[in-house]
Amino acid sequence: MSFLTPFEYEFFRNGFIAAVVIGALCGFIGVYVVLRRMSYIGHGLSHAIFGGAVLSYVLNINFFIGGGLWALLAGVLIHGISHRRWVGADAAIGVVTTSSFALGVAIISTHRSFTRNIEAALFGNILGITHTDVWIVVLVSLLVSCALFVIRRPLLFSTFDPEVASTYGVSTGKIDLLFIMLLAVTVLVSTQILGVTLVAAAMVIPPVIARYLTQRFQTLLIVSPLLGAFCGAAGMLLSFVFDISSAATIVLTSAALFLLLESALIVRGKKPAASHEH
Amino acid sequence: MANPHDHRPGDPHSLHPPGLEEQSLARVAAVPLVELVDVSNGYGTTPALTRVSLKIWPGQFMAIVGPNGGGKTTLLRTVLGMVSATSGKVLLRGQELKRPSLERIGYVPQLETIDWNFPITVEEVIGMGFFAKSRWFGGIGENEKRKLREIMERLNLAGLGHRHIRELSGGQQQAAFIGRALLGDPELILLDEPASGLDIRSRDDVIHFLHEINHQGVAIVLTAHDLNWVAAHLPWAVCLNRRLIAEGPPNEVFTAKVLQDVYSGEMVVLHQDGMVMIGERPHAPHN
Numbered sequence: 001m002s003f004l005t006p007f008e009y010e011f012f013r014n015g016f017i018a019a020v021v022i023g024a025l026c027g028f029i030g031v032y033v034v035l036r037r038m039s040y041i042g043h044g045l046s047h048a049i050f051g052g053a054v055l056s057y058v059l060n061i062n063f064f065i066g067g068g069l070w071a072l073l074a075g076v077l078i079h080g081i082s083h084r085r086w087v088g089a090d091a092a093i094g095v096v097t098t099s100s101f102a103l104g105v106a107i108i109s110t111h112r113s114f115t116r117n118i119e120a121a122l123f124g125n126i127l128g129i130t131h132t133d134v135w136i137v138v139l140v141s142l143l144v145s146c147a148l149f150v151i152r153r154p155l156l157f158s159t160f161d162p163e164v165a166s167t168y169g170v171s172t173g174k175i176d177l178l179f180i181m182l183l184a185v186t187v188l189v190s191t192q193i194l195g196v197t198l199v200a201a202a203m204v205i206p207p208v209i210a211r212y213l214t215q216r217f218q219t220l221l222i223v224s225p226l227l228g229a230f231c232g233a234a235g236m237l238l239s240f241v242f243d244i245s246s247a248a249t250i251v252l253t254s255a256a257l258f259l260l261l262e263s264a265l266i267v268r269g270k271k272p273a274a275s276h277e278h
Numbered sequence: 279m280a281n282p283h284d285h286r287p288g289d290p291h292s293l294h295p296p297g298l299e300e301q302s303l304a305r306v307a308a309v310p311l312v313e314l315v316d317v318s319n320g321y322g323t324t325p326a327l328t329r330v331s332l333k334i335w336p337g338q339f340m341a342i343v344g345p346n347g348g349g350k351t352t353l354l355r356t357v358l359g360m361v362s363a364t365s366g367k368v369l370l371r372g373q374e375l376k377r378p379s380l381e382r383i384g385y386v387p388q389l390e391t392i393d394w395n396f397p398i399t400v401e402e403v404i405g406m407g408f409f410a411k412s413r414w415f416g417g418i419g420e421n422e423k424r425k426l427r428e429i430m431e432r433l434n435l436a437g438l439g440h441r442h443i444r445e446l447s448g449g450q451q452q453a454a455f456i457g458r459a460l461l462g463d464p465e466l467i468l469l470d471e472p473a474s475g476l477d478i479r480s481r482d483d484v485i486h487f488l489h490e491i492n493h494q495g496v497a498i499v500l501t502a503h504d505l506n507w508v509a510a511h512l513p514w515a516v517c518l519n520r521r522l523i524a525e526g527p528p529n530e531v532f533t534a535k536v537l538q539d540v541y542s543g544e545m546v547v548l549h550q551d552g553m554v555m556i557g558e559r560p561h562a563p564h565n
Contacts, residue, residue, distance in 0.1 A: 035396065157406045160396055167358045167385045168409045168462070215442040217397050 006240040015126040015193075018137045019232035019250060022190050023202060025141040027210075027228025029148065029186050030203035031220050032179065034211070036159050040090060041078065041180070043200035044097035045187045048074035050122070050196045051100035054107045063192065064136060071184035074100055079177050124195030124247035126236070133192065140189045144182050151175060156217065194247045205254040206231060212261050231257065309372045311336050311466055311497055312357050312383075317366035319356060326352040328521045329366065336465065338497045339488070341508040341528075344518040345541050350501040353518065354468045357499070358385055384459025384467040388474060389451060394444040400454050401439035404430065407461025429457045433487055449480030453487055460491065467491065469500040473507055485511045505532060505556040529554040 006012040033042050052070020056063050074096050081092035129137075148155070157165040158172045166172045190199045210224040235250030242249070310333040320326045327349045334340065334357070342350045355361040356368060367374055384407075408422055430436050433453040435446075443451060452472055459467050472488070473481045489511075492498050502508050508515055509528040516525040517540045524531040524540075532554050537545045544559045 153406075153409060156398075156402075157409055160393070160398060160403075160406070161387065161391075163360070163391075164385055164387050165406075165409070167360060167383070168406070170409055211397060215397050216399055216440075217402055220397050 003237075006237065010131075011127050011129070012236070012240060014129045014131060014134050015246060016233065016236045017134050018129045018193050019126060019236045019246065020229045021137050021141050021232075022193050023206070023228035023230070023232025023250065024225040025144060025186055025228070026190055026199070026202040027206035027225040028145060028221065029183060030207040030228070031210070031224050032148075032155060032159055033183065033203050034207040036179075038183075039200060039204045041093055042183065042187060042203045044078070044093040045071060045074060045184055046191055046196045046199040048097040048100035049184075049188055049191050051102075051104040051107075053191070053196075054104035058107055058111060064188065067188050067191070068185065070100070071188045072181055075180040075184035076177070079180050122196050123245060124191070124193050124198060126193045126246040129193065137189050137193070140185060144186055147178070147182055151178065155179060194250065198247045198251050201251040201254065202228065202231075205251070205258055209254070209258050209261060212265070227254070227257070310334055310369075311338075311371060313369040313372075314353075314356065314363075315367045315369065317356060317363040317368060319352065319361055319364045325520060326361075327356065327363075330518070330522045331366075332516065332522060332525070334466065334497055334499055336497055337492070337495050338499070338514065339492045339512060340497075340499045340514040340516060341512040342499065342501045342516045342518055343503070343505060343508055343540070348519040348540070350518060351470055354385070354470055354499070354501065357468060358383060382463070382465045384456075384462055384464035386452070386455045386459050386467065386469040386472060388470045389448070389455070390475065392443075392451075396443075398443055399439065400435060400441050400443055400446065401426065401430075403443050403454050404435075404439075404457040404461065407458040425461065429460050432460075432490075433457050434483075447480055448476040449483035452476065452480070452484045456484075456487055456491070460496075464496060466497040466499065469498070471501050471503065473502055473504060481507060505537075509554045509556065532556055 007016070030042075033039060049067050049071045052067040052074075053063060055061075055070065056066025059066065077096045078092050081095065154165070154170045154175050157168065157170050158175045162172050186203075187199055190202060194202055206228040207220065207224040209227055210220050214220055214223055231254040232250055235253040236246055238244075238253060239246040239249035312334040314330050314332045317330045318325065318328050330349070330353065332353075342353060344350050352361055356363060359368070405426060427436070430439060433456065435450060435453060435457065438446060438450065443454060446454065456467070456469070456472075469488075472484050476484065485507075488498055488500070500512075505528075509532055513527060514525065515528045515531055517523040517531060517536055519540045524536045529549070529552070532547055534545060534547050537543075537547065537556065546557045546559050548555045548557070
């Protein structure tokens, strides 16, 4: 079997493009997710979307529309609750996302007919991606990337120094809300490919690896999406060769890269670029 | 209580408008830059400031001293509009402050609050100062780049722009954050404990930058814990412990009585060659 053999199949070509694009998008937005210490939100939002996905299926609504509205609602709720000072962001995420996930589970228990679709929502169905899905993924990725580019400066300021940013005229509340909505949309398109359970890894591992390699924010924004895209491509090829779950292979590829880098640094006795105690 | 506006230029015994040099005396206006009128506020049921009245004049150079929890940072945050007054008023050039995000006030936070592992360069940190003017969509043009270079040269940071912020010395790090504040062309810069955690050399660098900026007419208000540093370098001190206890030149307000009121502790105040030095009185040994 040659390197190009899997590309003879349309389902693989679609999945490959989607995995590369989603890998890059998750790597890009993941930089902010990691720096804002919001990894748990990414994980929580994907679980919240599960409720929306199940509900969309039952009500016979398109996944992207139903799930998208659900994800945005969850994002707004998390933002609203976490900005009330007496409830921490982690608690707000816990309340909203687990409730939504529980709703999905409750609906499944009464409709036992769609086990296969639920499996796809939980673990992804990258090889079931259609041509239309690819276009949606590409379009949404472009829109989210453009929005992140436009707000890059206030987003950086409010990520680095949120309290001071507000005194410099940055509307930190609006920026936070916009960011969480962009995150919700990203999680939505990624869930169909990577599944509820694995989407957070695609947003966390590439930026963490990139932080080992650079101390510059601008470089991080280039390296992390490239790593995400690389893991998406490599994971797809490896999953075809070894005939294992594509989503799991993509995540395992990035985890292997992380372990490789960590081991190399330990062997060479070096500290990662990000490590420092002031 | 001393009034910074009752000055007689040239008379060494008069109360100089704090921090004002001759070239900026003309800028002393009838209206203070910022005025707190009977301001009280707090966090939940814990009071932070109680009926504080204070004027900050154009070109003033002032230190706020007081114990931990005495309201120093809250006072800065009140001036910035980040904490609102539950009673009293905050006036900016005579107009009541309604909301935060002040065009002409720069803020330098405590270095302890900075995430030193954040992947960011010196130039990126200073460049954030452009947000005050360009807001969401503006890019950094040639004029802004030139201004950034000028400020970095002024603060002795030229050539260090591409370094990670934590690779600088403490004094240089503080200078970078001062540079960020300067990019907004402020009339007033508020600094929260700029000398905290710095060695003597770095503290000297920081006070040198601040004097230079103040000489150009920018009013500076900082909080500090080291009374000797304040007495040695700053022309005006405000003693605060939730309420304003005294203000004036340090060699006049740093008395054993005032410091007892501020810190609830006994201190020794020595005057030597026109300098004032403050020391803690040792506890009597237990029998």
